Structure formats: structure tokens, C-alpha cells
Amino acid sequence: MSAPDAGYVRYVALGDSQTEGLGDGDDITGLRGFADRLADRLARCEPSLQYANLAVRGRLAGQIRAEQLAPALALRPDLATVVAGVNDLLRPAFDADQVAAHLEAMFAALTAQGAHVATITIPDPARISPLARPLVPRVTALNERIREAARRHGVTVADTALHPVAGDVRLWSSDRLHAGPLGHERIAAALAHALRLPGSDDTWAHPLPPAPSITGPHAAAAELRWLAGFLGPWLVRRLTGRSSGDGRTAKRPALLPVRTDESPPSKTEAH
Numbered sequence: 118m119s120a121p122d123a124g125y126v127r128y129v130a131l132g133d134s135q136t137e138g139l140g141d142g143d144d145i146t147g148l149r150g151f152a153d154r155l156a157d158r159l160a161r162c163e164p165s166l167q168y169a170n171l172a173v174r175g176r177l178a179g180q181i182r183a184e185q186l187a188p189a190l191a192l193r194p195d196l197a198t199v200v201a202g203v204n205d206l207l208r209p210a211f212d213a214d215q216v217a218a219h220l221e222a223m224f225a226a227l228t229a230q231g232a233h234v235a236t237i238t239i240p241d242p243a244r245i246s247p248l249a250r251p252l253v254p255r256v257t258a259l260n261e262r263i264r265e266a267a268r269r270h271g272v273t274v275a276d277t278a279l280h281p282v283a284g285d286v287r288l289w290s291s292d293r294l295h296a297g298p299l300g301h302e303r304i305a306a307a308l309a310h311a312l313r314l315p316g317s318d319d320t321w322a323h324p325l326p327p328a329p330s331i332t333g334p335h336a337a338a339a340e341l342r343w344l345a346g347f348l349g350p351w352l353v354r355r356l357t358g359r360s361s362g363d364g365r366t367a368k369r370p371a372l373l374p375v376r377t378d379e380s381p382p383s384k385t386e387a388h
Contacts, residue, residue, distance in 0.1 A: 124163040125233070127372055128156055129194035131185045131223065134174035135304075136200050137368060140295030148368065151296070152198060154305035159196070160375035162315055167372035169194075173365050177204050178219040185367075186223050192372055194232045198308065199223045199272075202263075203239060203294070206255050213255065217262035224270040235273040235308055238263055244284025246293045275307035280322040287325055 130136050130152035138150020156168040169192055171185040178201040189197060201223075205216045220236070227234050238260040242249035260278050267274045277283040286293070288300030296304060306321035 125159055125196040126163055126165055126167065127192060127194045128159055128166060128168045128196045128198075129189045129192050129232075129372070130156075130168075130170045130172055130198045130200075131181055131189055132172040132198070132200040133176045133181065133204055134172070134295060135203065136170065136172035136198065137174050138170075138301065139174055140290035140292070141298045141301040149298070149301065151301040151304035151308070154302055155198070155308050156375045158305060158309045158314055158317070166375050168369070168375045169367075169372045170369040171367040173367060175204060175365075176201070177208075178202050178216045182219045182223055186226055188367075188370065190226060190230055193230065194227070196312075197227045197232045197234050199227070199234060199236050202259050206239070206252055206259065211255055213258040213262055216259060217266055220263060221266040221270070224266055224272050228270045228272065233273065233312075234270070235275065235312060236263060236267060237275045237304060237307065238278035240278050240283035244281070245286055245289055249293075273308075273311045275304070275311040277304065277307050282322060282324050285325055287328065 136150065136152050138148030138153060141149040152170050152172070156166065160166040171188055176184070181201045199220060201220060202216050205211055224234055239256050242252045242256060264274060266272070282288070282303070288296055288303055290297040303321045306317065309317040310319055310321060
């Protein structure tokens with residue numbers, strides 16, 4: 118959906134680890150992520166922009182609604198991004214209608230207050246990891262509901278799921294759950310293009326140069342390393358009722374001016 122070509126002065130990001138910026142920097146040097154990168158682009162158009170990021174890793178859509186919506190409304194944004202649902206997709210009891218209802222409630226509340234809201238769709242997980250193929254019907258169902266809810270509330274959708282490049286493994290970090298720096302930059306560019314920011318275009322959707330394919334024993338070894346290094350620890354957390362976000366709070370809970378020097382935030386700024 119198209120968006121007005123307007124200058125925004127208060128941008129608030131709601132979401133989980135992707136919005137927090139995992140995969141783009143680290144907890145020592147500071148996380149960046151697509152929301153920080155989008156804020157930089159917005160600040161180049163409107164130097165007085167103030168930006169808050171309420172996202173916390175590990176949060177389900179219902180938790181984001183319960184914990185982040187009221188603080189977001191209190192900040193009275195004129196632009197908000199709402200990106201959620203991936204953590205729900207990974208749960209055995211996933212319900213696309215329930216997740217979409219939480220997203221739609223956030224869309225409705227923010228737009229009713231006058232904010233312009235933007236979101237994204239979820240890429241095909243099987244392109245990122247063959248082991249994620251069972252999740253494809255869930256992703257398809259949730260994306261359909263995201264688009265429908267967005268239409269009802271005038272929400273801008275950067276429909277990244279429609280573009281094959283979104284599944285290029287070079288855009289993703291080694292855990293295959295979070296975008297890497299290039300992926301976060303492409304998400305920010307997709308949102309900027311959907312919002313019709315000056316200087317934005319569709320180059321974010323262009324494919325990367327061809328890469329050598331990995332097949333046979335090398336591909337199998339890569340899958341085993343991922344299982345041991347990332348999927349295994351994730352399953353342990355689920356079985357023990359723990360979350361990567363336990364004890365964490367938003368990295369940027371207040372509206373603050375934005376730097377545009379392309380450097381990651383400091384450790385102090387990241388927590």
C-alpha cells in the first residue's frame with residue numbers, strides 16, 4: 118500500500134529480536150538492525166526526527182501487544198513499525214488467526230491515534246534452511262492475514278516475501294533466524310521504498326550476484342552445524358520455559374535524536 122510522502126518527527130518501532138537488531142552487531146558493541154537503519158534514513162529527510170525502539174527479543178505477538186503498545190501510544194508517534202509473529206510461528210500451538218488478531222489490534226490502535234504504520238511480510242523459510250520447510254504453510258497463512266489486516270487499517274506493507282532475494286542466505290546471519298547486516302539494510306530499504314522516502318527505490322529487491330552452490334557432504338555438514346549450534350540451544354530454551362528475552366528491556370525506550378553516521382550504537386545506547 119502506498120504511503121504519503123511526508124516528513125516524520127516521531128518514529129517508534131515495536132517488535133521482537135528482528136526489530137531489536139539481532140544479527141546486526143552484538144550485545145558488546147551494540148545492535149543496529151533495520152529499525153535503526155530506517156531511522157537513519159528518516160533523519161536524513163527530517164533532521165529533527167526522534168526515535169524509540171521498544172522491541173525485545175523472544176517476544177510473541179501477544180506479548181508485544183501487552184508490553185509495547187501502551188508505551189508506544191504514550192510516545193504519540195507519527196510513524197510506527199510493527200513487526201511480529203516469527204516467534205509464534207516456531208511454537209507448536211501456532212494459530213495464524215490469533216497472531217494476526219494481535220497484530221491487527223496494534224495496527225488499529227496506532228492508526229486510530231494518527232500514526233502511519235508500516236510492517237513487513239515474512240520470507241519463505243525453506244529458501245533459508247531446507248529444514249524449515251514444514252513452516253511454509255504457517256508463513257503463507259500469516260502473510261495473507263498481515264496483508265488483509267494492513268488493508269483494513271491503511272498500513273503500509275513492505276512485501277518482502279514476494280521477492281526471491283529475501284530468501285538469499287547471504288542476507289541472513291548464521292543462526293538463520295535473524296537477518297545479517299546486509300539483510301537488515303535491505304529490510305530498511307524496503308520499508309523506505311514502501312513509505313516513499315526521498316531517495317528510495319526498488320534496488321533492495323534486486324538479486325545478489327550468483328554464488329557458488331553448496332551441495333553434498335558440505336551442505337549436510339552445514340545443516341549439522343546449524344542443528345548443534347542454534348536449533349539445539351533454542352529447543353532447550355523452549356523445553357525449559359526460558360526465553361532469550363528473559364530479564365531484558367527495550368534498548369531505546371524513550372524518543373531520542375538520531376545519529377546519521379552509519380555507526381552502530383554504543384553499548385550504553387543498546388540497553
